[in-house]
Structure formats: C-alpha cells, structure tokens
Amino acid sequence: MKYPPNFLVIKVMCSGRVDPQFILEAFRRGADGVMVAGCHPGDCHYIEGNYKTLRRMTLLKRMLREFGIEEERFRLEWISASEAEKFVRVANEMYEKIKALGPLRIEEV
Amino acid sequence: MEQPRIGVYICHCGVNIAGTVNVREVVEYAKNLPNVVEAKDYVFMCSAPGQEIIREDIKKCQLNRVVVAACSPTMHEHTFRTVLAEAGLNPYLLEMANIREHCSWVHTDKVAATEKAKKLVEIAVAKASTLEPLEEIEFKVNENLLIVGGGVAGMTAALDSARRGFRVYLVEKKPILGGNTARLGRLAGTDMRGVDVAGSMIEYVKRNGMITTLTNTELVSVDGSVGNFKVTLLKKPTYVNEKCTKCGECVKVCPVEVPNEYEFGLTKRKAIYLPSPASYASTYVIDGENCTKCGECVKICPVNAINLEEESERIEIYVGAVIAACGYDPYEPSVGEYGYGLSNKVITLFQLNRLLDPEGPTNGELKIDGFVPRSIAFIMCVGSLNTTPNSYPYCSRMCCSSTLKDILLLKEKYPNIDVYVIYKDMRTYGRDEQLYLTACEKFVKFARFREAPKVSVTGESLEVTFFEETLGEEISIPVDLVVLAVGMKPPKDVEKIRTILKVGCGPEGFLKEAHLKLRPVEAVTDGVYLAGAVTGPKNVVESITSGSAAASKAVGLLCREKVRIEPTIASIREELCSGCGICVSVCPYGAIIIQIKENTRSAKVEPALCKGCGVCAASCPSGAAQQLKYKDIQLKAQILAATYKR
Numbered sequence: 216m217k218y219p220p221n222f223l224v225i226k227v228m229c230s231g232r233v234d235p236q237f238i239l240e241a242f243r244r245g246a247d248g249v250m251v252a253g254c255h256p257g258d259c260h261y262i263e264g265n266y267k268t269l270r271r272m273t274l275l276k277r278m279l280r281e282f283g284i285e286e287e288r289f290r291l292e293w294i295s296a297s298e299a300e301k302f303v304r305v306a307n308e309m310y311e312k313i314k315a316l317g318p319l320r321i322e323e324v
Numbered sequence: 325m326e327q328p329r330i331g332v333y334i335c336h337c338g339v340n341i342a343g344t345v346n347v348r349e350v351v352e353y354a355k356n357l358p359n360v361v362e363a364k365d366y367v368f369m370c371s372a373p374g375q376e377i378i379r380e381d382i383k384k385c386q387l388n389r390v391v392v393a394a395c396s397p398t399m400h401e402h403t404f405r406t407v408l409a410e411a412g413l414n415p416y417l418l419e420m421a422n423i424r425e426h427c428s429w430v431h432t433d434k435v436a437a438t439e440k441a442k443k444l445v446e447i448a449v450a451k452a453s454t455l456e457p458l459e460e461i462e463f464k465v466n467e468n469l470l471i472v473g474g475g476v477a478g479m480t481a482a483l484d485s486a487r488r489g490f491r492v493y494l495v496e497k498k499p500i501l502g503g504n505t506a507r508l509g510r511l512a513g514t515d516m517r518g519v520d521v522a523g524s525m526i527e528y529v530k531r532n533g534m535i536t537t538l539t540n541t542e543l544v545s546v547d548g549s550v551g552n553f554k555v556t557l558l559k560k561p562t563y564v565n566e567k568c569t570k571c572g573e574c575v576k577v578c579p580v581e582v583p584n585e586y587e588f589g590l591t592k593r594k595a596i597y598l599p600s601p602a603s604y605a606s607t608y609v610i611d612g613e614n615c616t617k618c619g620e621c622v623k624i625c626p627v628n629a630i631n632l633e634e635e636s637e638r639i640e641i642y643v644g645a646v647i648a649a650c651g652y653d654p655y656e657p658s659v660g661e662y663g664y665g666l667s668n669k670v671i672t673l674f675q676l677n678r679l680l681d682p683e684g685p686t687n688g689e690l691k692i693d694g695f696v697p698r699s700i701a702f703i704m705c706v707g708s709l710n711t712t713p714n715s716y717p718y719c720s721r722m723c724c725s726s727t728l729k730d731i732l733l734l735k736e737k738y739p740n741i742d743v744y745v746i747y748k749d750m751r752t753y754g755r756d757e758q759l760y761l762t763a764c765e766k767f768v769k770f771a772r773f774r775e776a777p778k779v780s781v782t783g784e785s786l787e788v789t790f791f792e793e794t795l796g797e798e799i800s801i802p803v804d805l806v807v808l809a810v811g812m813k814p815p816k817d818v819e820k821i822r823t824i825l826k827v828g829c830g831p832e833g834f835l836k837e838a839h840l841k842l843r844p845v846e847a848v849t850d851g852v853y854l855a856g857a858v859t860g861p862k863n864v865v866e867s868i869t870s871g872s873a874a875a876s877k878a879v880g881l882l883c884r885e886k887v888r889i890e891p892t893i894a895s896i897r898e899e900l901c902s903g904c905g906i907c908v909s910v911c912p913y914g915a916i917i918i919q920i921k922e923n924t925r926s927a928k929v930e931p932a933l934c935k936g937c938g939v940c941a942a943s944c945p946s947g948a949a950q951q952l953k954y955k956d957i958q959l960k961a962q963i964l965a966a967t968y969k970r
C-alpha cells in the first residue's frame with residue numbers, strides 16, 4: 216500500500232489537541248495543504264475529543280475561505296487505525312487535487 | 325533551559341528502511357540541523373550494540389536530547405526510553421521519527437523517500453530541542469474489584485478473582501443473580517438447563533466470603549482512574565428481609581398485578597413476588613415501582629419480614645479495577661412486527677423456552693389456550709441481519725442453534741407436530757451443525773426467505789407468506805403457532821454505563837473492546853475490562869470464557885503494587901490563566917477544577933484524572949492550559965520544521 220511522499224506527519228494524542236492556529240500557521244509557513252485525521256465520531260480514544268475537533272474545524276473552514284485558501288487544501292478526515300486503505304485513498308485524492316491547484320500563494324494570513 | 329545537545333540515530337532496520345531510504349544521506353543532513361552534535365546510523369538500532377552506541381554517545385558527547393529515527397514508537401519507544409534512563413538522562417528527552425511505517429514502507433521512489441526521511445528527522449530534531457524532562461506519576465493500586473452485572477460472565481469473573489484472594493463487589497441491578505442464562509430452558513448442545521448452570525454458580529458465589537453481592541443495586545458514578553476508582557452505588561429496597569420463609573401468604577393478598585418479566589410476560593405476578601422459581605431465590609421481594617404501599621402483605625406476613633419503610637441506601641466503595649458484564653437484552657418485537665402482540669399465537673423464542681421448561685408456567689407443556697399446536701412456523705433472524713427496519717445489522721449468534729435445540733425437544737415430546745423453519749441464513753456454527761443435521765433427519769422443513777415474511781392474523785388462524793428463494797415463488801403456510809427467533813440487543817442502560825465508565829460503544833451500541841483482536845476483554849479506559857455479551861452476541865461458553873479472561877486481566881492489575889501513568893498530561897500556568905473555565909467545560913474526564921486563591925480564579929488539573937488528550941490545551945484562549953510534551957511551542961516548532969525550506 217503506497218501513498219505520495221509529500222505528507223509529513225505531526226503526532227498528537229487526539230485530534231482534539233489540534234488548535235486551528237496550528238493549521239493557519241502551517242499555511243502561513245508555506246504548506247500547500249493540511250489534513251487533520253482523527254478517529255470516527257463516537258470512537259475517540261478520549262471519548263469525545265473529535266466532536267470538539269469537528270466544531271473547531273467547521274469554523275476554521277469558514278475562515279480559510281475568507282483568507283482565499285481553496286477548500287480542497289484543508290481536509291478533516293475520520294480514519295481509524297485499522298483503515299490503511301482509507302488513509303491511502305484520501306491521501307491520493309488530496310495530493311491530486313492540490314497538484315492541480317498548484318502551490319499556495321497568500322500574501323498575509 | 326540549557327542549550328540542547330542532540331544526538332540523532334538512524335536505523336536501517338535491515339533493508340526495511342535502508343532498502344528505500346538512503347540512510348547515509350539522512351545522517352549527513354541531520355548533522356547540519358540546529359543543535360545536533362552527533363548523527364550516526366546502524367543496521368539495527370534496537371539491538372544490544374545499537375543501544376550501546378546511544379548510551380556511549382550520551383556520555384561521550386554530553387548529549388542532553390536524543391532522536392531515534394526508526395520504526396513506529398509503538399514498537400520501540402519504550403526500549404529507547406530505557407536506554408536514556410540507563411545513561412542517566414530523563415527518558416522523556418527522547419523523540420522518535422517514524423521513517424519506516426510513515427516512509428520506507430509506504431513509498432517506492434528512493435529519492436523522494438530519502439527527502440521525506442530527512443524532513444521527518446528535521447521535525448523530530450525541532451521537537452527534541454523543546455523537550456523537557458518529565459516525571460512519571462505513580463499511584464498505589466487499590467486491591468478491590470467491582471463487577472457490574474451478575475450474569476454468567478460477571479459471576480465467573482467474580483469467582484475467579486475471589487479465589488485468588490481479591491475482594492469483589494458484584495453489583496446486579498435485578499433482585500437476583502443469574503442474568504439471561506437463568507431464563508433459558510435447555511441449553512443448545514448440552515443436557516443442562518440454563519437455570520442449573522446459573523444456579524450452581526450462584527451457590528458458589530454465595531459461599532465465597534470474598535464476594536460481596538449487591539443485588540437491586542445500580543451504578544451511580546465512577547471517578548478516578550486505573551488502580552484507584554471511587555464508586556458510588558445505589559442499593560434499592562426490596563422491602564422484605566431474610567426472615568422471609570417463602571410461605572407465599574403475601575402474594576394471596578397483594579392487589580397489584582403486573583406482567584411477569586421472568587416468564588417474558590406469559591404470566592402475571594403480584595407486586596410482591598418470588599424473583600425466580602429456582603431454589604436459590606431466597607426471599608420474596610417487592611417491586612417498588614408497582615407497589616401501592618397498601619400494607620396488606622405486612623398484615624398477613626407471619627414472620628414480620630416486610631418493612632415498607634425501608635429506604636434506598638447510597639454505598640461508596642473504592643476499587644482498583646472494574647469489569648463491565650452487563651450482558652444483553654432480548655430483542656422485543658414491536659406490536660405488529662410479524663403479528664407479534666396481535667395474537668397469543670405469535671410468541672418469541674424466549675417465551676417458547678419458558679413454555680418448554682418443566683419449571684415454567686405450563687410445567688413444560690406446550691399448550692396455547694389449552695391446545696397443543698399441530699403446526700409451528702419458526703421465523704428466524706427477528707431483530708437481526710437487518711430483516712426489518714427495527715432490526716440490528718449483526719447476527720445474534722445463538723438464535724439458530726437455540727431454535728433447532730427447541731425444535732428437537734418439541735419433536736421428542738410431540739413427534740407429530742409439523743415444523744417449518746423460515747430462515748434468511750442458517751448459522752449453526754461449530755459443533756451446533758449437528759443440530760441442523762438432526763433436524764433434517766426429523767423432517768423439519770426449511771424454507772428460505774428473501775424479504776421478511778408477512779404474518780397475517782385473522783381470527784383464530786395464522787398464515788405466513790413469503791417469497792421462497794429455492795422454489796422461486798411466493799408461498800403461504802397456515803400454522804397454529806408462530807415462534808419468532810429473536811436475537812440480542814445492547815442492554816437497556818448501556819448508554820448510562822458507557823458514560824459512567826467512560827468507555828466506548830460500537831456502532832450497534834454494545835460496549836467496545838480496546839482492540840477487537842488483540843485486546844478483546846479490555847476497554848479503552850485503563851483499568852476497565854469487559855466480559856460476556858456486553859461486547860456483542862455470545863453464547864454461554866463464550867461468555868464464561870471471557871469472564872475468566874477479564875478476571876485474569878483485572879487480577880494482573882490488582883496484584884501490582886503501583887501503577888504508573890504517562891506524564892504527558894495537562895498543566896496550567898496559573899499566571900496566564902484568566903479563570904474562564906472553558907477547559908473545565910471541554911475536559912471529557914472532569915479533570916480540571918476552578919480554584920479561588922486570594923480572590924482570583926484559576927484552573928487546576930487533577931493529575932490522577934487527566935488522561936492527556938490535550939483538548940483543554942487546544943481550547944484555552946489564554947494559552948495557559950498546555951499538554952506536557954505536546955505544548956503549543958513544541959507543536960509549532962514541528963510545524964515550522966515541516967514547512968521550512970532549506
């Protein structure tokens with residue numbers, strides 16, 4: 216099972232640890248895309264962290280739109296530890312979409 | 325903070341990594357990263373000589389941080405932490421870069437994989453530069469065990485643990501132990517009745533001085549964490565004490581009549597009743613929900629065993645581990661589902677079990693309105709395999725075997741009854757296949773449905789209509805009795821149990837294992853174990869086996885003197901905290917409280933409760949709440965390294 220080598224992983228204990236600021240920071244520093252991957256709703260190892268993530272990321276998406284960052288550049292995905300296939304599928308899809316968009320150009324985030 | 329001096333160690337993992345990643349190039353790249361004073365590679369970093377390289381360098385180069393680029397931390401983080409500790413460094417000054425699972429195994433292009441490995445190392449080095457020493461948190465383990473649910477799984481777990489010398493609190497919400505097994509007639513594949521299996525266990529439980537049985541008792545709350553739980557229970561009154569001689573005089577005068585749940589509603593009982601016909605039911609009990617407190621039973625009771633003033637009792641206990649063994653609830657068809665509730669000739673498999681039980685309401689005679697039916701249709705998968713909109717998607721595992729077992733009993737007793745089994749799929753797995761073969765020999769007629777059959781009730785007659793797969797046409801069978809082979813569904817208050825124990829539920833609503841294959845009797849919450857049908861349909865043997873397995877896991881924890889928990893928990897910088905309380909509201913474990921010191925409010929984390937998810941850190945508007953090892957500055961350093969173009 217293979218996926219494009221452009222993904223770099225930063226580990227957190229739960230998707231609920233992800234502060235939207237981190238994502239803005241990544242885009243500001245030159246990332247062309249950001250994916251947040253967490254357990255399926257109802258399946259969070261810490262009970263309900265991913266529900267918090269869902270709410271936060273819904274707001275973040277709106278902000279990204281305002282900054283003119285195409286929505287394909289950010290993805291929130293529910294992928295369990297046993298779903299390698301899903302991870303690969305999502306990574307490939309995201310890679311293709313971002314390749315089509317080209318590098319992210321933003322003045323000031 | 326002292327100036328970081330980082331050593332980077334890159335593993336070939338044989339050819340696992342080196343086959344795809346040019347390790348030498350990564351070493352050279354690492355040498356030029358900020359704060360790196362040494363970088364080396366080795367064929368197997370986790371081997372004894374590999375570990376020795378790191379230990380030596382820590383001393384020789386005065387390293388104060390270490391990065392190991394190798395496999396997943398799940399495999400060897402512990403190994404390398406130990407290496408650091410042996411060389412006198414705090415083990416939390418280690419950072420791992422996973423260049424195997426996250427790189428060499430998932431990429432083919434060597435150039436691209438090497439570039440990615442460099443970046444992963446760079447990210448790890450950035451994180452390492454920000455690491456702080458952390459101390460593991462140690463707690464003494466309380467030796468007691470709480471078991472919730474007194475079915476065969478819970479009783480087995482109780483007996484196994486008590487026999488090894490641990491105090492067990494066995495909590496059962498019903499007035500009597502035994503669970504669903506006690507209400508099954510003859511068990512498939514044996515000559516034993518469910519009530520005998522449950523009964524022998526109940527006797528052992530009663531005799532064991534290490535088991536405190538609390539019936540009619542519910543779980544109110546569980547606080548704390550692995551090794552140290554504080555449990556609050558509510559014991560509800562039965563209003564009858566042990567002086568009761570089971571004379572039954574009270575029943576004659578009690579004016580309140582309700583359906584008897586033990587007999588699945590086939591008969592009625594009074595508000596004061598015997599919870600089971602078996603000998604282990606030692607007293608009558610009053611069901612507080614239906615009793616009108618008229619006092620008639622009190623007047624007639626010859627031994628003054630009844631006290632209607634008895635009150636609920638709150639009980640607090642302390643335990644080190646919890647086993648949830650709350651079992652299942654039988655699927656109850658809704659009125660009209662396959663004609664259920666429209667005629668007393670449409671019954672469930674459980675009701676049939678009771679009718680066939682020598683201690684049941686008809687003393688083992690299958691008589692409906694005084695007559696033995698001449699023909700019976702069994703409709704399978706009721707409540708299972710998505711057969712109706714109300715059904716669950718899974719297979720309930722036992723209904724096929726149990727149905728065939730009942731049919732063979734029937735055929736023994738009434739050889740002339742015509743029996744039809746209308747099924748979607750016959751799943752007599754394992755040894756139970758013999759039941760199917762025997763049923764075929766006895767001329768039981770099997771027919772297969774595609775869509776759920778229709779049961780029409782007109783006056784006294786019943787007809788089952790469905791499209792028969794093998795014949796390829798719709799057929800109608802008139803019968804005297806319809807038996808619905810109902811399955812198992814998650815127990816009624818599973819949601820409550822789930823929230824109290826903070827464990828997960830699967831999509832169907834059963835409690836969820838930490839890992840389906842690798843950790844089938846553990847919950848995701850440390851110190852909580854799962855036994856029996858509460859994780860999904862199981863037969864009696866499987867339930868007992870998992871009860872024993874859960875007990876051995878729990879005892880394994882209880883006999884440890886101390887538990888250690890990862891120090892990667894939350895901590896709050898008081899001087900930054902505004903006391904807004906957002907962290908308190910988001911913490912799924914109630915681990916944060918607001919304290920008031922000299923008129924200022926600030927949040928405080930209780931280390932024993934915090935599980936280290938980091939939700940509070942992501943929510944704190946002032947940056948006061950931080951998760952150790954996953955602080956904002958640490959994660960931002962990683963983001964910076966990931967996006968930095970050299």
Ligand SMILES: Cc1cc2nc3c(=O)[nH]c(=O)nc-3n(C[C@H](O)[C@H](O)[C@H](O)COP(=O)(O)OP(=O)(O)OC[C@H]3O[C@@H](n4cnc5c(N)ncnc54)[C@H](O)[C@@H]3O)c2cc1C
Pocket residue numbers: 472473474475476477478495496497498501502503504505508510511512541542543649650651652653654673674720722723725726729809810811812815817821855856857858862863864865867
């Ligand atoms: C139609 C049918 C036929 C079957 N026939 C057979 C058969 O022939 N052979 C066979 O081996 N198996 C059979 N089974 C399966 C068998 O019933 C189960 O394997 C067995 O009962 C599971 O035991 P358990 O202890 O896990 O759960 P249960 O028997 O369900 O016991 C759980 C106990 O926990 C209690 N409880 C629930 N919630 C709480 C709470 N919140 N607090 C405190 N206590 C609580 C309940 O009151 C109950 O006493 C059949 C099942 C079905 C549906």
Ligand code: SF4
Pocket residue numbers: 577578579580594595596610611614615616617618619620621622632
């Ligand atoms: S007090 Fe309750 S149990 Fe006793 S007779 Fe009256 S209704 Fe029945």
Ligand code: SF4
Pocket residue numbers: 893894910911912913914915916929933934935936937938939940941951
């Ligand atoms: S990290 Fe924060 S939110 Fe998570 S358990 Fe600990 S205190 Fe609660």
Ligand code: FES
Pocket residue numbers: 228229230231253254258259260261262263264265
């Ligand atoms: S642990 Fe919370 S989303 Fe995975």
